[in-house]
Amino acid sequence: MEQISEHVWWLPPGPPDRPSLCAVVGERRTLMLDAGASRAHARLLLDALPRRPDAVVYTHSHWDHVLGAVEVGGLVIAHALTAERLRELAACDWTDDGLDARVAAGLSSPQHAENVKEELPSPRTVEVMPADIVFADRIDIELGGVTARVRHVGGAHADDSCVVFVDPDGVLFLGDALCDAIDERLRTAVRSFGARLHVEGHHEAVTSAAELEEVLTDPSTAENAP
Numbered sequence: 001m002e003q004i005s006e007h008v009w010w011l012p013p014g015p016p017d018r019p020s021l022c023a024v025v026g027e028r029r030t031l032m033l034d035a036g037a038s039r040a041h042a043r044l045l046l047d048a049l050p051r052r053p054d055a056v057v058y059t060h061s062h063w064d065h066v067l068g069a070v071e072v073g074g075l076v077i078a079h080a081l082t083a084e085r086l087r088e089l090a091a092c093d094w095t096d097d098g099l100d101a102r103v104a105a106g107l108s109s110p111q112h113a114e115n116v117k118e119e120l121p122s123p124r125t126v127e128v129m130p131a132d133i134v135f136a137d138r139i140d141i142e143l144g145g146v147t148a149r150v151r152h153v154g155g156a157h158a159d160d161s162c163v164v165f166v167d168p169d170g171v172l173f174l175g176d177a178l179c180d181a182i183d184e185r186l187r188t189a190v191r192s193f194g195a196r197l198h199v200e201g202h203h204e205a206v207t208s209a210a211e212l213e214e215v216l217t218d219p220s221t222a223e224n225a226p
């Protein structure tokens with residue numbers, strides 16, 4: 001756990017597929033950015049905080065970003081599309097057999113099944129915390145001296161992808177929004193924040209504006225852009 005700006009704490013990603021988590025600590029409220037892959041993953045962040053988060057916002061509905069919420073216990077804030085996907089996630093068969101059947105049917109990758117098995121050993125109980133507060137396009141969360149501005153950006157990785165700009169810290173929490181092909185619309189949306197620091201879901205380091213520009217203009221991501 002590392003403090004990366006006045007109000008933002010960052011727990012870097014880890015194996016098997018744990019994404020970055022952040023906590024934004026305001027004078028009145030604390031907000032967690034993504035909930036993590038499991039109770040154990042969320043616990044790592046919770047144990048390092050002076051107080052329990054009042055709420056968590058999901059960047060998108062992928063399991064590794066949401067399944068830790070049951071350990072957080074606060075309100076869940078999510079985009080309408082994410083809220084819908086959470087219901088599908090809750091209805092999934094999470095047993096080893098169920099995971100293997102989805103791989104066999106081509107619905108998920110073998111790597112996905114392996115990661116779930118490692119993060120949540122069998123027999124596993126998967127509790128998907130549904131959204132308490134659902135927003136359509138954007139929502140601002142006032143924490144006291146600091147504001148989390150959540151914006152839906154969509155994109156190739158997940159159509160429900162949202163990013164969170166922490167104001168005035170100038171930190172942009174990106175979830176997995178840049179994990180797949182980046183088109184001009186997404187590039188413009190990300191640049192529009194003019195953030196100083198960027199936290200990506202599965203990237204080992206916090207990136208500067210210059211480093212982010214390299215990601216945005218990387219030919220391997222631009223080749224799929226319209």
Ligand SMILES: [Zn+2]
Pocket residue numbers: 060062157158176
């Ligand atoms: Zn994802």
